[in-house]
Amino acid sequence: MKVVTGVVGNDIHVVANRLIELSLNARGFEVFNLGVNTYLEEFFDAAVETGAEILLISSLNGEAEGWSREVKLLKSKYKTLDNLVMVIGGNLVVGTASAETIVPKYKKYGFDLVFHQVDLNTGLDTLEEYLKERNN
Amino acid sequence: MKEVNEKLLIDVGSTYFKVSTASSIEQHLRDFNKDILDDLTYKCGEIIHGYDKDDIYICSSANGGLSTLIIGITNSFSLKYATNIAFNSGINIIDKVLYQNIEDYSVPSDLIDVVIVVGGINSSSNIFGEPLFSYLEKLNYSNIVYVGSEEEAPRLQATIQNLVVLPNVIDNKLHIIEEHLKEYLTNLYQLDIVGKEDIKNLYTITSNQIYPTPYIVNKTLPFIDTKFAVVNPFILIDIGGATTDIHYSKDLVDENIVTVNEYDRLVFKKLGVYKSKESLIFTAKNNEFVYELLTYLKVTENIFEEQSEKALKVLMQLAIFLVLCKMSHYKQAYINLKLLSINSIVLTGGITKVLADTEVEDIISFFYKKILNSSHNPSVVMDHDYDIWTLGITNNKG
Numbered sequence: 015m016k017v018v019t020g021v022v023g024n025d026i027h028v029v030a031n032r033l034i035e036l037s038l039n040a041r042g043f044e045v046f047n048l049g050v051n052t053y054l055e056e057f058f059d060a061a062v063e064t065g066a067e068i069l070l071i072s073s074l075n076g077e078a079e080g081w082s083r084e085v086k087l088l089k090s091k092y093k094t095l096d097n098l099v100m101v102i103g104g105n106l107v108v109g110t111a112s113a114e115t116i117v118p119k120y121k122k123y124g125f126d127l128v129f130h131q132v133d134l135n136t137g138l139d140t141l142e143e144y145l146k147e148r149n150n
Numbered sequence: 151m152k153e154v155n156e157k158l159l160i161d162v163g164s165t166y167f168k169v170s171t172a173s174s175i176e177q178h179l180r181d182f183n184k185d186i187l188d189d190l191t192y193k194c195g196e197i198i199h200g201y202d203k204d205d206i207y208i209c210s211s212a213n214g215g216l217s218t219l220i221i222g223i224t225n226s227f228s229l230k231y232a233t234n235i236a237f238n239s240g241i242n243i244i245d246k247v248l249y250q251n252i253e254d255y256s257v258p259s260d261l262i263d264v265v266i267v268v269g270g271i272n273s274s275s276n277i278f279g280e281p282l283f284s285y286l287e288k289l290n291y292s293n294i295v296y297v298g299s300e301e302e303a304p305r306l307q308a309t310i311q312n313l314v315v316l317p318n319v320i321d322n323k324l325h326i327i328e329e330h331l332k333e334y335l336t337n338l339y340q341l342d343i344v345g346k347e348d349i350k351n352l353y354t355i356t357s358n359q360i361y362p363t364p365y366i367v368n369k370t371l372p373f374i375d376t377k378f379a380v381v382n383p384f385i386l387i388d389i390g391g392a393t394t395d396i397h398y399s400k401d402l403v404d405e406n407i408v409t410v411n412e413y414d415r416l417v418f419k420k421l422g423v424y425k426s427k428e429s430l431i432f433t434a435k436n437n438e439f440v441y442e443l444l445t446y447l448k449v450t451e452n453i454f455e456e457q458s459e460k461a462l463k464v465l466m467q468l469a470i471f472l473v474l475c476k477m478s479h480y481k482q483a484y485i486n487l488k489l490l491s492i493n494s495i496v497l498t499g500g501i502t503k504v505l506a507d508t509e510v511e512d513i514i515s516f517f518y519k520k521i522l523n524s525s526h527n528p529s530v531v532m533d534h535d536y537d538i539w540t541l542g543i544t545n546n547k548g
């Protein structure tokens with residue numbers, strides 16, 4: 015299965031991004047890593063060019079909060095992305111907040127799976143389960 | 151290998167031609183009632199006859215270039231990559247269609263020289279379909295090339311007549327692969343040069359291939375420091391009769407297009423000082439800073455009506471200002487350059503014969519102050535003797 019991943023906005027924290035690519039590869043996904051410093055339009059465009067089923071965005075410096083507000087509007091302009099599975103993880107706020115407030119907010123922004131300060135492997139396990147259920 | 155100085159170099163432009171020997175450069179206004187070869191032999195016959203066909207090198211920018219329409223599936227990849235390659239192949243008239251919205255675009259009525267269809271990495275499928283075919287049916291074009299996903303190629307080839315299929319411009323890491331499309335377009339451009347203007351007659355005086363001028367200039371840039379004190383990153387501005395070209399170092403763009411070229415090119419098709427003078431003035435009048443600029447140059451708007459050396463100077467200064475604006479935050483161009491990082495601005499072409507260094511410097515510092523609010527002041531390098539062009543044309547086949 016094809017996954018587009020990268021770190022959103024002006025965020026340059028690269029370590030998690032590298033780990034994500036390795037872990038996804040190890041789990042048998044075909045990974046298209048756009049790296050750090052990636053803008054929303056590039057994520058969606060990459061999904062279109064690759065025919066990816068999953069978009070997995072990271073944010074480490076918390077910028078995602080700002081960008082995510084634009085996700086729904088931007089995605090609605092694409093005619094072929096309705097079935098794209100939208101995943102986001104990392105540090106999803108600037109400062110601190112609890113997952114209970116963060117997760118619903120991001121779901122409203124248009125994400126299917128939201129992992130605030132969740133360990134990568136736990137997150138990817140959840141993703142695989144989600145995909146299994148979805149395909150049933 | 152022969153010495154450079156035994157060669158005769160000829161550049162045919164839309165307004166002038168230049169003839170360069172080891173000891174001199176002549177520039178002549180073209181006579182449009184004459185065939186190019188006749189005009190050339192009439193004005194420079196004696197020089198030309200002194201050279202062997204093997205030692206005469208010709209390039210041309212006279213035909214204004216090819217027109218292309220690119221149909222791609224995203225702005226960040228397929229459309230961007232194909233546009234980039236088209237520019238670098240010397241093509242300067244580019245229309246773009248985002249495939250998912252193809253039904254909303256009006257079909258251009260002009261004949262398109264080449265349609266480029268692009269999209270998807272090689273494993274992507276089910277990208278193009280009926281909307282593409284019905285758009286193409288309405289479109290009037292001479293050539294069509296497909297450089298998208300391999301998976302789609304057989305289906306498209308079965309439906310679209312005379313479709314040329316080349317390797318994908320997007321690799322599996324979503325990076326650009328330039329060479330195949332570039333080679334194809336450069337060849338088309340060359341055929342077009344030969345076809346449109348009576349350039350093919352020029353092959354009676356040369357046995358070397360005739361190249362597009364911008365292609366030659368672009369080839370020179372990596373060696374520019376052998377002739378000039380140019381500090382990277384730099385831009386090169388070539389203001390011509392019909393168009394203005396900008397060549398720029400890749401470092402000046404944020405876009406992460408990974409290419410083998412160190413330098414890219416942008417063309418402003420309606421910003422020239424002769425053939426497209428009217429549209430230059432029109433663009434100028436629509437720029438909110440231009441009146442201030444005219445005041446700064448101590449002239450009024452009436453200068454546009456004048457036919458004088460002074461008027462030509464002002465037009466050239468405006469052209470510099472306008473292209474810099476277009477590459478800055480105005481966002482009209484397909485790329486914005488990091489103008490504050492530029493260390494040198496190189497000018498080549500007829501402008502170096504008309505403007506003094508200080509007149510160029512004035513405009514550039516006006517631009518930086520007014521538009522970018524900066525006292526940044528890149529050094530200005532004037533290619534007074536067409537060294538860039540001579541270097542390029544001789545390096546190309548030397």
Ligand code: B12
Nearest residue numbers: 025026027028029030072075076103104105108109134137
């Ligand atoms: C190294 C580091 C830097 C380096 C980055 C070097 C580089 N190029 O990577 C430098 C010094 C440049 C840097 C700069 C900044 N940093 Co910093 N940085 C860190 C630091 C110390 C470690 C990050 C790291 O690499 N960790 C190792 C990786 C493996 O872990 P991780 O990033 O946490 O990722 C894990 C999980 O988050 C998860 N994950 C990530 N994405 C996803 C996605 C999904 C779907 C899932 C399931 C899981 C997941 O998986 C990973 C493995 O488990 C953290 C603090 C920390 N201890 O985490 C701060 C931290 C990330 N930085 C922070 C900040 C604020 C900045 C700066 C703004 C500081 C400044 N004022 O200049 C700048 C921003 C620069 C920019 N434009 O982005 C904050 C962010 C705070 C927030 N979100 O509220 C942190 C948390 C420090 C803090 N506690 O304040 N930083």
